Amino acid sequence: MVEVKQLIFQYPDSTYQLGIDYFCIKPGEKLALIGASGSGKTTLLKLIAGILSPEAGMVTVAGTSPESLDAAERRNFRISRIGFIFQELQLLDYLTVLDNILHPYRINRSLQLDRAVRGRAMELARQTGLADKLGQKPGRLSQGEKQRVAVCRALLPMPRLVIADEATSHLDPASKLRILDLLFLAVERFSASLLVVTHDHELLPYFDRVVDLSELTSRHET
Amino acid sequence: MRHDFYLAWQYLRHYRWRSLTLLVCVSLIGILPLLLNEVLTQGERLMLQRAKTTPWLIGARGSTADTTLAALYFRDTAPPVAYGEINRVEQSGWATALPIHARYRIHQIPLLGITADYFDFRHLVPALGDLPGFIGDCVLGARAARRLGLGVGDKLVSTPDNFFDLAGLVPLKLHITGVLAATDTVDDEAVYVDLKTVWIMEGLGHGHDSATTRAAPTGSAFTTPETDPASAGAADAVEITPDNLDAFHFHGDMERYPVTAIIVAPHDDRAATLLGGRYVDENLPVRLIQPVEVIRHLMHNIFRISTLFNLVLAGASGAALLALMLVFALSLQLRQGELDTIELLGCDHLTVVRLVMAEILLILLLAAGLGSIFLAYIRHESGILAPVLLDAL
Amino acid sequence: MNPEFSLRYCSMHFESTPAPPITPMLRTVFTLLLVLSNLTTVAADNLQPRLTVVASHYPLAYFAGRIAADHADVHLPMPGGIDPANWRPGSSGIRMLQRADLLLLNGAGYETWLAQTSLSRARQVDTSSGFSDRLIRIEQAITHSHGGSGQHTHTGTAHTTWLDFSQARQQAHAVAAALGRKRPELKSRFEEHLQALDSDLARLDQNLEALSLQYQTLPLMASHPVYQYLARRYRLDLVSVHWEPDEMPPGSEWDALARTLKQHPARLMIWESQPRPEITRRLTQLGVASVVFDPCANRPDQGDFLSVMQRNLQNLKQARESISAVLQK
Numbered sequence: 001m002v003e004v005k006q007l008i009f010q011y012p013d014s015t016y017q018l019g020i021d022y023f024c025i026k027p028g029e030k031l032a033l034i035g036a037s038g039s040g041k042t043t044l045l046k047l048i049a050g051i052l053s054p055e056a057g058m059v060t061v062a063g064t065s066p067e068s069l070d071a072a073e074r075r076n077f078r079i080s081r082i083g084f085i086f087q088e089l090q091l092l093d094y095l096t097v098l099d100n101i102l103h104p105y106r107i108n109r110s111l112q113l114d115r116a117v118r119g120r121a122m123e124l125a126r127q128t129g130l131a132d133k134l135g136q137k138p139g140r141l142s143q144g145e146k147q148r149v150a151v152c153r154a155l156l157p158m159p160r161l162v163i164a165d166e167a168t169s170h171l172d173p174a175s176k177l178r179i180l181d182l183l184f185l186a187v188e189r190f191s192a193s194l195l196v197v198t199h200d201h202e203l204l205p206y207f208d209r210v211v212d213l214s215e216l217t218s219r220h221e222t
Numbered sequence: 223m224r225h226d227f228y229l230a231w232q233y234l235r236h237y238r239w240r241s242l243t244l245l246v247c248v249s250l251i252g253i254l255p256l257l258l259n260e261v262l263t264q265g266e267r268l269m270l271q272r273a274k275t276t277p278w279l280i281g282a283r284g285s286t287a288d289t290t291l292a293a294l295y296f297r298d299t300a301p302p303v304a305y306g307e308i309n310r311v312e313q314s315g316w317a318t319a320l321p322i323h324a325r326y327r328i329h330q331i332p333l334l335g336i337t338a339d340y341f342d343f344r345h346l347v348p349a350l351g352d353l354p355g356f357i358g359d360c361v362l363g364a365r366a367a368r369r370l371g372l373g374v375g376d377k378l379v380s381t382p383d384n385f386f387d388l389a390g391l392v393p394l395k396l397h398i399t400g401v402l403a404a405t406d407t408v409d410d411e412a413v414y415v416d417l418k419t420v421w422i423m424e425g426l427g428h429g430h431d432s433a434t435t436r437a438a439p440t441g442s443a444f445t446t447p448e449t450d451p452a453s454a455g456a457a458d459a460v461e462i463t464p465d466n467l468d469a470f471h472f473h474g475d476m477e478r479y480p481v482t483a484i485i486v487a488p489h490d491d492r493a494a495t496l497l498g499g500r501y502v503d504e505n506l507p508v509r510l511i512q513p514v515e516v517i518r519h520l521m522h523n524i525f526r527i528s529t530l531f532n533l534v535l536a537g538a539s540g541a542a543l544l545a546l547m548l549v550f551a552l553s554l555q556l557r558q559g560e561l562d563t564i565e566l567l568g569c570d571h572l573t574v575v576r577l578v579m580a581e582i583l584l585i586l587l588l589a590a591g592l593g594s595i596f597l598a599y600i601r602h603e604s605g606i607l608a609p610v611l612l613d614a615l
Numbered sequence: 616m617n618p619e620f621s622l623r624y625c626s627m628h629f630e631s632t633p634a635p636p637i638t639p640m641l642r643t644v645f646t647l648l649l650v651l652s653n654l655t656t657v658a659a660d661n662l663q664p665r666l667t668v669v670a671s672h673y674p675l676a677y678f679a680g681r682i683a684a685d686h687a688d689v690h691l692p693m694p695g696g697i698d699p700a701n702w703r704p705g706s707s708g709i710r711m712l713q714r715a716d717l718l719l720l721n722g723a724g725y726e727t728w729l730a731q732t733s734l735s736r737a738r739q740v741d742t743s744s745g746f747s748d749r750l751i752r753i754e755q756a757i758t759h760s761h762g763g764s765g766q767h768t769h770t771g772t773a774h775t776t777w778l779d780f781s782q783a784r785q786q787a788h789a790v791a792a793a794l795g796r797k798r799p800e801l802k803s804r805f806e807e808h809l810q811a812l813d814s815d816l817a818r819l820d821q822n823l824e825a826l827s828l829q830y831q832t833l834p835l836m837a838s839h840p841v842y843q844y845l846a847r848r849y850r851l852d853l854v855s856v857h858w859e860p861d862e863m864p865p866g867s868e869w870d871a872l873a874r875t876l877k878q879h880p881a882r883l884m885i886w887e888s889q890p891r892p893e894i895t896r897r898l899t900q901l902g903v904a905s906v907v908f909d910p911c912a913n914r915p916d917q918g919d920f921l922s923v924m925q926r927n928l929q930n931l932k933q934a935r936e937s938i939s940a941v942l943q944k
Contacts, residue, residue: 079567094237104568
C-alpha cells in the first residue's frame with residue numbers, strides 16, 4: 001500500500017535531515033509508528049500524505065507516487081485516498097459536528113456531497129456515539145468526542161490509507177481503546193491500511209506491526 | 223460555490239455579534255451618503271410639491287423665506303399682514319384667497335388659524351368626527367392627534383405657557399371635534415382652529431359674561447387682557463360653550479386683524495398676471511411671494527452645503543473602509559490556523575481565497591439588503607423627511 | 616340616450632344637409648364623433664351631482680330655487696315659524712352649512728352667527744355686497760352693558776334688504792352669478808330662469824312704486840324696524856315702534872305712541888303678521904288702521920315669496936282705499 005525508498009527530506013533553514021532507506025505498509029496492515037520526540041514521525045506522515053515533497057527518493061501510495069502529480073491532483077489524491085487524523089484534530093469551531101465531518105466534501109471539488117455521503121456520515125457518527133451530537137459545535141464537546149469527530153472526518157471519503165498522528169493522546173484508557181477499535185473496524189471494512197503514530201506503548205500489542213522510526217532512519221545533521 | 227457560501231454563512235452566524243457589527247458598519251458606510259442624498263432629494267420633492275400646490279402667498283415685506291416656511295410648513299414666524307388683504311384679492315375676482323395664522327404652537331405642535339376653505343384647498347378630510355363648526359372648536363392632524371394622545375370629544379387647553387409667544391394670550395379650552403385623515407404632509411402635524419379662535423386667544427374677540435372673561439382679570443374686557451403666564455392654567459382657561467357662544471364678538475376693524483400670510487390661488491394665467499401686476503409697487507406694505515421660487519432658492523443653498531458635507535462624508539467613509547479592511551486582514555490572521563487546516567484537508571489556496579471572498583460578499587450583500595430596507599422605509603415614509611429637513615433649516 | 620337612436624338620428628341629420636362631397640369613411644368618422652360628443656355632454660350633465668345650496672333666509676332660498684330649478688337642492692337650515700334673523704346654528708345646523716356647495720347670505724349684518732362659526736369663505740355669497748354702499752346704518756341700535764366698564768354700543772345695519780324689490784333683483788342676480796360660477800355649463804339655463812324671476816320682481820317693484828304714489832302724503836307707523844329699505848325705495852314716511860303682533864304693548868308704549876302720533880299723524884300701522892284683535896281695536900280707537908306687510912323671511916305656510924308679496928301689495932292697496940273712504944266721510 002505504502003512504499004518509501006531512499007527518502008531524503010530536509011526542512012528549509014534546518015540542519016536536520018530525515019533519511020529512510022526503505023519503509024512499507026502492506027494492504028490492510030495496521031502499523032504503529034513510534035519514535036522519540038522530534039525524530040521526524042510527523043514529517044514522515046506528511047511526506048506519505050503528499051503534504052510535503054521529498055528532496056530525493058520515492059514515496060508511493062496505492063501504486064501512485066504523489067510526486068508525479070501536480071498540486072491539484074496531489075490534493076485530490078490525498079483527500080480521496082488518505083484519511084488524515086491530525087495531532088491537533090483541527091476541527092472548525094463554527095461548524096456543527098455533522099458539518100465538520102462533511103467538511104472535506106465542501107472544500108474539494110473532486111468530492112461530491114450527495115445523499116449517500118450524508119448517510120454515511122450519519123452512520124459513522126452513530127458508530128462513534130456522536131448521533132445525538134450532530135448539531136452541536138466542537139466548543140461544547142469533550143476531548144474524546146472531538147477526537148471521534150476528527151476520526152469520522154478522516155474516514156468519510158473511504159480512504160485506502162488512514163494516518164493518525166497521536167490520535168489517542170490526552171484520552172483516558174477506555175476512550176483510547178474505543179478510538180482504536182473504531183479505526184481498526186474502519187480499515188477492515190474499507191480494506192484500508194492504518195498508520196498510527198503513538199507514544200502509548202499499552203496500545204502497541206493491538207497492531208499488526210510496530211516500527212520504530214529510529215531504526216529506519218539515517219537521520220543526521222548536514 | 224454553494225459550499226463556499228454555506229461555510230461563510232456558518233462562520234458569520236457563529237460569530238454573530240462580530241458579523242453584525244461588521245454588517246452595520248458596512249451598511250452605514252454605504253447608506254449614509256445615499257441617505258443624505260435621499261433626504262435632500264425627497265425633501266426637495268416634497269417641499270417643492272407643497273410649494274407648487276401653493277401658487278402664491280401674500281406676506282409682509284421682509285423675509286420671503288420666513289413667510290413661506292411659516293405659511294407652508296408652519297416653521298418659523300413671520301411678520302403679520304392685515305386680514306383685509308384677503309378682500310383685495312377676492313374683490314378682484316381673479317383668485318381664491320385663504321388666510322393662515324401660523325404664529326403659535328400648542329404643546330410644541332403648530333396651531334393654525336384658518337378658514338374652512340383651507341381643508342378643501344389641502345384636501346384634508348376628517349377621518350374621525352367633524353371639522354370645526356364654531357369658534358373654540360379644533361381639529362387635529364393625524365400625527366398631532368397621536369402625539370397629543372387626544373381624540374374627538376377631548377379638550378385641549380391652550381395655556382399661555384404652551385405658546386411660542388408668551389405675552390398677552392387668553393388661554394382657551396378647545397373642543398376637539400375631529401381628527402383629520404393622514405396625508406403624509408406637514409398638515410398631519412398641526413392643530414387647526416378657525417381664524418377667529420386665534421383672534422380670541424389674542425384678545426381681539428371676547429365674550430361678555432363672567433365665565434368668558436375669567437382669563438382677563440385686570441381692567442376692562444375690552445382691552446387686551448394681560449394674563450400672568452405663570453399662574454394661568456387649565457382652570458383659568460376660557461371655554462366657549464353653546465351657552466356663551468353668542469356673547470363672543472369682535473371689536474374694531476377686523477380687516478386690520480393679523481394673519482401670517484394669505485394663500486392666493488389665481489383662477490387662471492391671465493388672472494395671475496393681472497393680480498401680479500397689483501403687487502409690483504414696492505411701497506406696498508405687503509408683497510406677493512412665489513413659494514416655489516423661495517423653496518428652490520433654499521434648496522439650492524442646502525445642496526451647496528450638502529456637496530461639502532458629501533465630501534466630508536466621502537473622506538470619513540474612505541477611512542472607515544480602510545479600517546474595515548484592516549479588520550478583515552486581522553481576522554484572516556486570527557484564522558490562519560483554521561485556513562491551514564482546510565489546506566491540509568485538501569483545499570487549495572484559491573478555495574481559501576474563495577471562502578474569504580464569499581464571507582466578504584455575504585457581508586456586502588446583507589449590508590446592501592439592510593441598507594435597501596432602510597432606504598425603502600425612508601422612501602415609504604417620505605412624509606417624515608420634509609419635517610426632518612425643515613427642522614434642520 | 617339610446618346610442619343606436621342617436622347614431623341614426625345623426626346620420627339622417629347629416630344626410631339631409633347639403634354637404635360638400637365627403638367619402639363614406641369620413642362621414643362615418645364624423646358621425647361617430649358627433650355621437651360621442653353628444654353622449655359625453657349628456658353624461659357630463661348626468662354625472663354632475665345636484666348642487667347643495669343653503670340660504671340664510673327664505674327669499675334667497677326662493678330665488679335660488681327659481682334660478683337653479685332641478686339642478687340644486689335648496690335648503691333653509693332653520694325650522695319654520697321663526698325669524699331667520701334670530702336663528703343660531705346648532706350642531707346639526709352647522710353641519711348643514713358646512714356641507715353646502717353654496718351658502719347664500721343676505722349680508723348687511725343679517726347673519727350674526729357668522730362671527731361664531733367656522734365656515735368656508737369661498738362658498739359664501741354675500742348677495743347684498745353689490746349695494747353695500749347703500750346699506751342703511753342704524754346708529755345706537757343695540758346698547759348693552761357688562762362688567763364694571765359701563766355701557767357699550769354696537770352700531771348696526773338694517774338688513775331687510777329684499778323689501779326694496781330693486782335690491783331684491785340685485786340679490787337674485789348675485790345668486791344666479793354664484794350658481795353660474797359653480798356650474799358654468801348651466802350658466803345659460805340659470806340666466807333664462809333668472810330673467811323670469813327678475814321680471815316678476817320688476818313687476819312687483821313697478822306695482823309698489825305705482826301704489827306708493829298714493830301714500831306720498833300719508834304718515835305711517837311700523838310695528839317693527841324692518842321696513843327701512845321699503846320706506847326708502849318707495850318714499851314712505853315711516854316711524855317704527857318695537858311691538859310684537861302677539862303681545863299687547865304696555866301702557867307706556869301706548870303713551871309713547873300717542874306722543875309720536877302728535878308729531879307724526881299716522882293713520883296706518885304696518886305689521887309683519889296679523890296683530891291680536893285687541894291691539895287692532897285699540898289702534899282703531901286712536902284712528903290708526905292695521906295692515907300686514909309680511910317680510911316673508913321664513914318659508915310661508917301658504918304660497919311663495921311672490922304670492923306673499925302680491926298679497927302684501929293687495930293689503931296696502933285695500934288699506935289705502937279704506938283710509939281714503941274714512942277721510943272722505
